Amino acid sequence: MVREHFTKEEINNEWKAICKHCNRKLDGDSKNGTKHLHVHLGRCNKQGQLDIRQQVLTALTYKDVFLRCVQLHDDPLYKHLPTEDDWTFAAKICEKLNLFYERTEDFLGTKYSIANFYFPHICSIRVALNEWAQDSNATISSMARRMFAKFEKYWRRSKK
Numbered sequence: 001m002v003r004e005h006f007t008k009e010e011i012n013n014e015w016k017a018i019c020k021h022c023n024r025k026l027d028g029d030s031k032n033g034t035k036h037l038h039v040h041l042g043r044c045n046k047q048g049q050l051d052i053r054q055q056v057l058t059a060l061t062y063k064d065v066f067l068r069c070v071q072l073h074d075d076p077l078y079k080h081l082p083t084e085d086d087w088t089f090a091a092k093i094c095e096k097l098n099l100f101y102e103r104t105e106d107f108l109g110t111k112y113s114i115a116n117f118y119f120p121h122i123c124s125i126r127v128a129l130n131e132w133a134q135d136s137n138a139t140i141s142s143m144a145r146r147m148f149a150k151f152e153k154y155w156r157r158s159k160k
């Protein structure tokens with residue numbers, strides 16, 4: 001039973017299904033079915049391996065612990081430490097990729113199967129890409145500009 005993997009909680013007058021494995025909050029309204037919960041579980045349980053996004057998130061969460069360990073043990077294994085800039089860059093990229101991850105999960109939920117629902121989500125991606133193109137980090141801004149150009153190709157086609 002898929003519901004066994006989730007706890008139900010009311011947050012801001014909305015029912016949320018909270019994944020017991022990763023704590024992600026998904027739509028928990030029973031009238032929206034369980035298809036998205038199955039889809040989430042399939043990904044979340046993938047042989048218990050973390051995808052790249054989860055790995056980065058975990059690394060960022062434990063950044064301070066990680067640095068303290070390195071200072072304490074002076075282990076030659078950790079000679080090439082990420083710099084403060086590396087961590088900032090990883091955090092920025094992670095935050096940006098997270099938007100796509102969440103939007104993908106939203107689309108997979110039955111709740112968003114009507115154009116009226118997913119259109120604002122598509123717009124939010126376009127707005128975000130436009131913002132990222134102005135980022136002070138050259139790698140991020142050039143990546144965002146290329147993504148925006150691709151996005152525009154489909155955007156223009158969809159308006160015809």
Ligand SMILES: [Zn+2]
Binds near residue numbers: 019021022023024
């Ligand atoms: Zn999960």
